[in-house]
Amino acid sequence: MAENKLVNKFGEILGKENVFQDDADRLAYSYDAAVLDSCLPSIVLRPTTSEALGQAVRLCNENALPTTVRGSGTNLSGGTIPKPGGVVIVTTALNEILEINEEDLYAVVQPGVITAKFAAAVEARGLFYPPDPGSQAVSTLGGNVAENAGGLRGLRYGVTRDYVMGIEFFDVNGELVKSGARTVKCVTGYNLAGLLVGSEGTLGVFNKIILKLIPMPAASKAMMAVFSEVSKASETVSAIIANRIVPVTLELMDNFTIRAVEDYAHVGLPVDAGALLLIEVDGHPAQVEDDAAKVEALCRQMGAMRVRVAQDAQERDKVWEARRAALSALSRIKPTTVLEDATVPRSKIPAMIRAIGEISRKFDLTIGTFGHAGDGNLHPTILTDRRNKEEWARVEQAIDAIFEEALALGGTLSGEHGIGTAKSKYMEKETSRATILYSRRIKAALDPKNILNPGKIIGE
Amino acid sequence: MSMYDMKKLAALVKELEDQLMVCMRCGMCQAVCPVFAETGREADVARGKLALLEGLIQEMFNDPKGVNERLSRCLLCGSCAANCPSGVKVLDIFLKARTILVGYMGLHPAKRIVFRGMLAHPELFNSLVKSASRIQSFFVKPADDLLGTSCARFLFPLAERHIKTFAPVSFLSRTRQPDTSAVSGLKVGFYVGCMIDKVYPDIGDAVLSALKHSGVGVLLPDEQGCCGIPALSSGDLKTFQKLVRYNLQRFSPGDFDYLVTACATCTSTIKKLWPMFADELSEVEKSKVRELAEKTMDISQFLVEKSGVVMPNSSYEGGKAILTYHDPCHLKKSLGIAAQPRALLCANSRYVFKEMSEPDRCCGCGGSFNLQYYGISASIGKRKRDSIVQTGCSTVATSCPACMLQISDMLSQAGERIQVKHAIEIYADSLE
Numbered sequence: 001m002a003e004n005k006l007v008n009k010f011g012e013i014l015g016k017e018n019v020f021q022d023d024a025d026r027l028a029y030s031y032d033a034a035v036l037d038s039c040l041p042s043i044v045l046r047p048t049t050s051e052a053l054g055q056a057v058r059l060c061n062e063n064a065l066p067t068t069v070r071g072s073g074t075n076l077s078g079g080t081i082p083k084p085g086g087v088v089i090v091t092t093a094l095n096e097i098l099e100i101n102e103e104d105l106y107a108v109v110q111p112g113v114i115t116a117k118f119a120a121a122v123e124a125r126g127l128f129y130p131p132d133p134g135s136q137a138v139s140t141l142g143g144n145v146a147e148n149a150g151g152l153r154g155l156r157y158g159v160t161r162d163y164v165m166g167i168e169f170f171d172v173n174g175e176l177v178k179s180g181a182r183t184v185k186c187v188t189g190y191n192l193a194g195l196l197v198g199s200e201g202t203l204g205v206f207n208k209i210i211l212k213l214i215p216m217p218a219a220s221k222a223m224m225a226v227f228s229e230v231s232k233a234s235e236t237v238s239a240i241i242a243n244r245i246v247p248v249t250l251e252l253m254d255n256f257t258i259r260a261v262e263d264y265a266h267v268g269l270p271v272d273a274g275a276l277l278l279i280e281v282d283g284h285p286a287q288v289e290d291d292a293a294k295v296e297a298l299c300r301q302m303g304a305m306r307v308r309v310a311q312d313a314q315e316r317d318k319v320w321e322a323r324r325a326a327l328s329a330l331s332r333i334k335p336t337t338v339l340e341d342a343t344v345p346r347s348k349i350p351a352m353i354r355a356i357g358e359i360s361r362k363f364d365l366t367i368g369t370f371g372h373a374g375d376g377n378l379h380p381t382i383l384t385d386r387r388n389k390e391e392w393a394r395v396e397q398a399i400d401a402i403f404e405e406a407l408a409l410g411g412t413l414s415g416e417h418g419i420g421t422a423k424s425k426y427m428e429k430e431t432s433r434a435t436i437l438y439s440r441r442i443k444a445a446l447d448p449k450n451i452l453n454p455g456k457i458i459g460e
Numbered sequence: 461m462s463m464y465d466m467k468k469l470a471a472l473v474k475e476l477e478d479q480l481m482v483c484m485r486c487g488m489c490q491a492v493c494p495v496f497a498e499t500g501r502e503a504d505v506a507r508g509k510l511a512l513l514e515g516l517i518q519e520m521f522n523d524p525k526g527v528n529e530r531l532s533r534c535l536l537c538g539s540c541a542a543n544c545p546s547g548v549k550v551l552d553i554f555l556k557a558r559t560i561l562v563g564y565m566g567l568h569p570a571k572r573i574v575f576r577g578m579l580a581h582p583e584l585f586n587s588l589v590k591s592a593s594r595i596q597s598f599f600v601k602p603a604d605d606l607l608g609t610s611c612a613r614f615l616f617p618l619a620e621r622h623i624k625t626f627a628p629v630s631f632l633s634r635t636r637q638p639d640t641s642a643v644s645g646l647k648v649g650f651y652v653g654c655m656i657d658k659v660y661p662d663i664g665d666a667v668l669s670a671l672k673h674s675g676v677g678v679l680l681p682d683e684q685g686c687c688g689i690p691a692l693s694s695g696d697l698k699t700f701q702k703l704v705r706y707n708l709q710r711f712s713p714g715d716f717d718y719l720v721t722a723c724a725t726c727t728s729t730i731k732k733l734w735p736m737f738a739d740e741l742s743e744v745e746k747s748k749v750r751e752l753a754e755k756t757m758d759i760s761q762f763l764v765e766k767s768g769v770v771m772p773n774s775s776y777e778g779g780k781a782i783l784t785y786h787d788p789c790h791l792k793k794s795l796g797i798a799a800q801p802r803a804l805l806c807a808n809s810r811y812v813f814k815e816m817s818e819p820d821r822c823c824g825c826g827g828s829f830n831l832q833y834y835g836i837s838a839s840i841g842k843r844k845r846d847s848i849v850q851t852g853c854s855t856v857a858t859s860c861p862a863c864m865l866q867i868s869d870m871l872s873q874a875g876e877r878i879q880v881k882h883a884i885e886i887y888a889d890s891l892e
Contacts, residue, residue, distance in 0.1 A: 020501075023523045024512055024527055027503075027521055028501070028512065029502055031485055032485065032487075038511070040520065072490055073502065090502075138491045331545060331546040332546055337484050386481075
């Protein structure tokens with residue numbers, strides 16, 4: 001950053017050790033987990049107090065500096081890649097769990113708290129914070145709220161949005177805005193917290209988040225059902241829901257993914273199976289027994305070749321080990337892994353899986369599909385090498401085709417990874433021109449200099 | 461403009477491109493990196509460092525010195541690699557990158573003197589340490605009798621450290637080639653390693669007595685050289701290769717069934733790094749390196765898997781002390797050895813074994829990392845110290861003398877009266 005005066009000011013606010021200017025330090029904040037080009041920021045700030053965070057935002061606005069707030073940088077849609085020459089504000093030093101209230105079932109956190117650490121702290125009190133995105137071991141709660149992150153338990157427990165009771169955030173002037181409350185009911189003013197959830201850092205900068213907690217379910221049971229064909233597996237998904245059973249997780253793996261996992265982890269998966277369903281039910285012990293028996297019977301009725309119900313914690317771990325290994329196993333096959341998350345109404349899963357198969361053949365690409373079949377959120381995973389320009393062009397066409405198909409089936413561009421810059425060009429297709437313009441008017445009113453993560457979601 | 465030629469550097473680093481491509485930037489390494497846990501800086505975690513190397517290839521910036529500095533802020537503990545979903549060979553990349561960058565920029569003058577002037581010449585190095593052991597009491601004074609630590613009489617250059625001084629007489633100069641008659645029919649070469657030879661000779665004694673007890677014959681060449689890891693981790697490939705050659709002359713794989721060491725770092729270096737950095741050796745030397753690598757074993761692994769652990773004083777009925785164990789990164793994360801040292805510990809019935817929390821979390825030593833970044837090293841070490849203290853143990857065992865040094869420093873500074881022992885010492889004690 002050329003202007004030394006400004007750099008000194010940031011130093012005064014944050015402490016010099018929390019202002020990164022060296023090339024090498026800045027380069028380490030030029031990317032996230034999306035397969036997109038890096039952009040070098042001109043300065044990186046790591047505030048250690050709320051006050052410093054607010055003042056930093058204000059200074060960025062006064063100087064019209066494009067500002068991208070970043071947690072652990074696990075974003076899969078480019079939401080945390082800065083503007084060239086912009087500012088990155090890293091929230092990982094704002095990592096205090098301020099309160100866990102067991103009587104009123106809520107917690108108050110700073111944005112940089114790590115999701116898994118929070119879930120563990122809550123669990124230690126016998127309570128439950130269900131959202132469990134794949135990156136939870138490193139992701140921040142601020143990032144989860146900004147992206148409205150999902151996870152494996154979305155089917156029964158919903159996503160991050162369903163657990164946000166309130167947000168206190170800085171507007172571009174560094175003034176504190178408060179929305180929501182520590183109460184179950186709250187109709188005080190606009191639902192600004194609702195607007196900020198999933199806004200990908202474009203409307204405000206989180207200072208504190210109030211999260212809803214629920215009691216820990218007393219029991220759970222996991223099982224694995226093996227099918228000869230994907231269609232049978234996905235019909236079973238619909239049958240389970242139609243029978244008024246809502247499992248915690250209802251995950252699907254296609255044959256390609258099954259073989260990749262078995263090659264990598266040797267967990268004893270049936271490599272000739274067309275698809276696997278990994279299912280877990282939870283709740284009161286009696287109800288769990290009941291639901292598990294019903295699900296098992298349904299799987300058999302729908303033509304499962306085999307159903308294995310985990311008898312103890314060890315067997316349960318074994319079931320989930322296979323699912324946890326899916327992304328690792330796929331990503332080891334080729335250098336570049338493109339993880340998509342187009343989502344369809346769950347009844348359209350068989351059609352979507354068929355379409356992905358056709359796309360894979362049409363563009364001659366390797367695509368493994370696994371994901372949250374229970375909520376229609378599949379992860380078609382394209383395996384490629386980005387250096388191969390010709391193949392990469394086909395990958396981009398295939399991504400377009402996947403989105404086209406998801407929209408045609410009444411689905412959505414992104415179930416849980418966000419729009420960022422990766423999918424902003426498709427936004428109008430799913431919504432409407434008016435939607436984009438309406439969103440841009442909101443953005444322009446709240447952020448007149450367009451400094452908060454410009455270009456994300458709604459373009460520029 | 462910088463003094464460095466960007467194109468030339470990019471071409472050199474490009475050698476790593478295929479391995480770098482494996483990183484999908486998921487960032488899961490942030491969950492396990494001990495350095496990142498202290499600093500929270502992306503350039504301190506594997507993903508950041510890999511991105512920096514990628515940045516050099518893409519010519520996004522031109523600061524090899526800055527990259528090398530950040531690469532050196534790494535314990536080489538391998539936690540990231542062990543936890544990496546896509547299987548990035550992080551340590552291979554970092555070590556190769558250090559040799560490339562140092563080859564390009566030149567070795568730091570002080571390191572040149574230490575590595576090329578001293579370490580590369582084992583006879584000279586040994587005699588230098590011998591002289592140092594005579595005069596060290598002038599510089600340091602005892603700090604804790606139980607831990608056997610000392611601290612500086614003057615602040616420079618040890619600062620607040622509590623160190624273990626050189627032993628008055630090194631293991632190799634006081635130990636004769638043992639009787640090699642092997643009741644068991646097994647014969648091992650014993651690679652001692654610098655730390656055991658010069659700082660912890662008692663561990664060497666324990667190894668010999670355990671082997672004797674199991675009727676294993678021992679070949680113990682004198683004037684052994686360093687395994688080379690200090691040089692390699694500073695990017696000095698030349699000294700590393702010189703030391704590998706020196707050791708090859710002393711250990712011929714045909715002379716024994718297995719090569720045992722009691723130093724996790726030496727074991728992992730011989731098994732993994734000697735073959736990986738053997739490019740410039742002759743074909744004959746390469747095949748010797750491969751053979752040695754295959755035959756090399758940690759002492760606990762050898763005893764448990766090859767010669768059998770003896771359950772000696774099971775009749776002991778006195779009061780039992782609590783014992784815990786720290787997993788050295790170079791044993792567990794690098795070689796997957798964790799059950800074997802515990803089996804040795806449980807053979808000693810004077811102790812009750814109690815697991816600490818996160819026993820495989822790095823102690824923060826990291827060899828020269830400790831010298832360069834003592835502040836970070838100590839804050840990582842304090843977490844380890846707290847885990848040890850929480851067990852209520854009277855003794856903590858481990859399998860790497862470098863970890864012992866770090867843990868002793870942490871315990872001694874906190875005034876914790878907990879002994880630090882090598883697992884083989886606990887086992888050998890039970891044989892008496």
